[in-house]
Amino acid sequence: MKFTDKLIGAVDKKLERFDPLWQAEHGVGGQRSRYLDKTGVAKWREWRGVKDTFYDYSAWLKNLAAMAGMVASAPLPILKGFWEYRWMGSYLGTFMFIDRLFEGYRGTELRIAHMNMYGIVQNLTKKIAFILANDKRLGGGPDSDKCIPFDETIPPLFLKGFKGLTPVPMQTLPEFIICDIDQHIEPYYIDVAESFGLAADVCSRCAAEAGVALDDAFPILGKVMLSTNMPCNASEATSMFQRRRIGLPDFPVTMAMQHAEKEAISYSRQELLNAIAFVEEHYGVKYDWDTFYKYAEIMNEQNAIELEKWEIFKTPYSALSGIAETLYKLYEWQSANGADPYFNKIDRKVIEIMRQAYEDKYRPFGGRTRHRAFLWGPSAVYYTDFPTWTQNCWGITIVLNMDSTMGYNQIDTSDREKALDDLTALEQRATMRHHAVGGWDNVNAVWDWAKKFNCDMVLMNDNIACKGMLGVHAMMEEQARGLGFHFIFIEHDLEDSRTVSRQDMRNCVNNYMSVVLNEKPLDPTIVEFDDSAAY
Amino acid sequence: MKNVLAFLLKLLGKIALVALILFAATFALYITNGENKLIYYVIRPFLNKHYDAQVRDKRIV
Numbered sequence: 001m002k003f004t005d006k007l008i009g010a011v012d013k014k015l016e017r018f019d020p021l022w023q024a025e026h027g028v029g030g031q032r033s034r035y036l037d038k039t040g041v042a043k044w045r046e047w048r049g050v051k052d053t054f055y056d057y058s059a060w061l062k063n064l065a066a067m068a069g070m071v072a073s074a075p076l077p078i079l080k081g082f083w084e085y086r087w088m089g090s091y092l093g094t095f096m097f098i099d100r101l102f103e104g105y106r107g108t109e110l111r112i113a114h115m116n117m118y119g120i121v122q123n124l125t126k127k128i129a130f131i132l133a134n135d136k137r138l139g140g141g142p143d144s145d146k147c148i149p150f151d152e153t154i155p156p157l158f159l160k161g162f163k164g165l166t167p168v169p170m171q172t173l174p175e176f177i178i179c180d181i182d183q184h185i186e187p188y189y190i191d192v193a194e195s196f197g198l199a200a201d202v203c204s205r206c207a208a209e210a211g212v213a214l215d216d217a218f219p220i221l222g223k224v225m226l227s228t229n230m231p232c233n234a235s236e237a238t239s240m241f242q243r244r245r246i247g248l249p250d251f252p253v254t255m256a257m258q259h260a261e262k263e264a265i266s267y268s269r270q271e272l273l274n275a276i277a278f279v280e281e282h283y284g285v286k287y288d289w290d291t292f293y294k295y296a297e298i299m300n301e302q303n304a305i306e307l308e309k310w311e312i313f314k315t316p317y318s319a320l321s322g323i324a325e326t327l328y329k330l331y332e333w334q335s336a337n338g339a340d341p342y343f344n345k346i347d348r349k350v351i352e353i354m355r356q357a358y359e360d361k362y363r364p365f366g367g368r369t370r371h372r373a374f375l376w377g378p379s380a381v382y383y384t385d386f387p388t389w390t391q392n393c394w395g396i397t398i399v400l401n402m403d404s405t406m407g408y409n410q411i412d413t414s415d416r417e418k419a420l421d422d423l424t425a426l427e428q429r430a431t432m433r434h435h436a437v438g439g440w441d442n443v444n445a446v447w448d449w450a451k452k453f454n455c456d457m458v459l460m461n462d463n464i465a466c467k468g469m470l471g472v473h474a475m476m477e478e479q480a481r482g483l484g485f486h487f488i489f490i491e492h493d494l495e496d497s498r499t500v501s502r503q504d505m506r507n508c509v510n511n512y513m514s515v516v517l518n519e520k521p522l523d524p525t526i527v528e529f530d531d532s533a534a535y
Numbered sequence: 536m537k538n539v540l541a542f543l544l545k546l547l548g549k550i551a552l553v554a555l556i557l558f559a560a561t562f563a564l565y566i567t568n569g570e571n572k573l574i575y576y577v578i579r580p581f582l583n584k585h586y587d588a589q590v591r592d593k594r595i596v
Contacts, residue, residue: 041568041571041572041575042568042571043568045568060565061561082582089579089582089583089586092578092579093574093579095570095571095574096574099568099571192591215591216591216592
C-alpha cells in the first residue's frame with residue numbers, strides 16, 4: 001500500500017463520523033442531519049471521504065467555470081435575462097440541485113454521474129448564452145433570424161440539415177429544465193395561466209407553458225416556429241396559446257401518435273418533409289443531406305453505446321443508474337439529439353468505466369441495493385431527486401426510466417430514402433409520444449422493460465391531472481398483481497408541488513416499503529422530512 | 536544561470552502560493568456550502584422582490 005493511500009485511509013477513519021452514510025449505518029444521523037429545516041439548504045456539503053469529496057469539489061469547480069464562461073461569453077444579455085425573466089433566477093439553484101441529485105454517491109458511480117452532469121451543464125450554459133444573446137425581447141443579436149424555434153418534444157436532429165441555422169427548443173430553458181431545478185417556479189406560471197381564466201384541472205406542464213407565453217417570458221427568436229401535436233386537450237391548448245401570443249408563422253409537425261403501426265412511417269416522414277419545405281420557404285435556404293448525415297452519425301454512435309450500456313444495466317454491476325442515467329439520457333436524446341459531439345466523448349469515457357466496473361464485479365452504492373426498479377416517471381422525479389432518494393432511503397435502485405427508452409434505432413447515412421425512414425422511426429419514439437400519449441402498447445410495455453432489465457419492482461408515476469393515464473390506473477394495478485411485480489403508484493401533479501408535495505410522493509413508497517414489505521429504511525432521517533421551502 | 540534558477544524558483548513559489556490560497560478559498564466556499572447560502576438567503580429574495588414588482592402585459596391578444 002502506498003504512503004498516500006495509508007494517509008488517506010487514516011484521515012477517512014478519523015472523519016468517518018461526518019459521513020452521512022456512516023451516520024445512518026450507526027444510528028447517529030444521516031443525510032438529513034446536515035440540512036436547515038424545510039429550506040433544502042445544507043449547513044455543509046456532504047463528507048464522502050477524502051477522495052470522493054475532492055472529486056465532488058473538482059466537479060463543482062468545473063461546473064462553476066462553465067457558468068462563469070457562460071456569463072463571460074455574453075455578459076450583458078445574461079444580466080438582462082436575469083432581470084427580465086423570473087425563470088432565469090431559478091437557474092441559480094443549479095448547484096443545490098446537483099448536490100441533491102448525487103447525495104450518497106461514492107466511487108465509480110460518483111465519477112460517472114458528474115461526467116454526465118457536466119455534459120448537460122456545458123451544453124445548457126452555451127444554450128442559455130446563445131439564446132439570450134439573440135433574444136429579440138432583449139434587443140436581439142446577429143443570429144436572431146438564423147434560429148428555428150421548435151416545440152421541445154420534436155427531436156431536432158432532422159433540423160440539423162439546415163447549414164447555418166440553429167434549432168432552438170422553445171420550452172427547454174423557461175419551462176422544462178428549470179422545473180427540475182426549482183419546484184417553486186412553475187406554480188407562478190400556472191397561476192398566470194389560471195389568472196387568464198384557463199382551467200385549473202389540466203396537466204400542469206401545459207398550464208405552465210401557457211403561463212410562460214402569457215407572461216411574455218419566452219425568448220423570441222427566428223422567423224417561424226414549429227409546434228407539434230400531442231393528443232390531450234391541455235397540450236393542444238398550450239400550443240395554440242403559444243402560437244397566438246408569440247405571433248410567428250407556425251408549422252405544426254403532427255407526427256403519428258400510434259407509431260407502432262407500420263403505416264405510420266409514411267405519414268410521419270411526409271410531415272418531416274413538409275416541415276423541411278416550410279423552413280426552406282421562410283428562410284430561403286436549401287436542406288443539406290450531407291450535413292444531416294454528419295449529425296445522424298453522431299446520434300448513431302450515441303445509440304450504439306446506449307445499447308451496450310443496457311446490457312450492463314441488466315446486471316448488478318452497473319455503475320450507472322438512477323438520476324445520473326435518466327436525466328442525462330433525457331437531455332442527451334431529446335435536447336442535444338445528435339447536435340453536440342461532446343456527448344459522444346462522455347459516452348465513450350463512461351462505457352469504458354462501466355466495462356471495467358463490470359469486469360471487476362463492482363457493486364455500486366456500497367452494495368446496499370435491495371430492489372431493482374423500472375421507473376415510469378416524468379419531471380416530478382427530477383425536482384424531487386426521486387431515484388436518489390429511493391436508493392438512499394430504501395435501497396431501491398432505478399435501473400432505467402421511461403425517458404431512456406426513446407428511439408434507439410440506427411439511421412442509414414448512405415441512402416436518402418432509407419435515411420428518411422430510419423429518421424422517422426427514431427423521431428416518432430420521442431418524449432411523451434413514446435410514453436403516455438402514443439397508445440396503450442407503450443404504457444403496457446413497462447412489464448417487458450422491467451423483465452428485460454431484471455427488475456423486481458415497477459414505480460409508476462401517476463399524474464393526477466393526466467386524464468389519459470388516469471384511465472389505465474386500475475388496469476396497471478391488476479396486471480402487476482398477475483405478473484408478480486412489486487408495483488407502486490406515485491401520485492404527483494407533475495410541476496405543481498402545491499397539490500402533491502414531495503413528501504406526499506415519498507410517502508407512496510414509504511407506505512409500500514414499510515406496510516407491504518415490512519422493510520426498514522437504510523437512512524431513517526430521510527423517511528419523513530419537510531423540504532417544502534427547498535428549490 | 537543561478538539567477539535564472541532563483542527567478543524560476545521564486546516564480547514557482549509564488550504560483551504555488553496563489554494556487555494554495557485559491558484552493559483554500561474555493562474549498563472553504565465549497566465545504567461550507569457558502570454560495571448556496573448566499574443565493575438562497577440573499578440573491579434570490581432580492582431577485583424575487585424585483586420579479587414581483589414587474590408589470591407584465593395582461594392584455595389578451
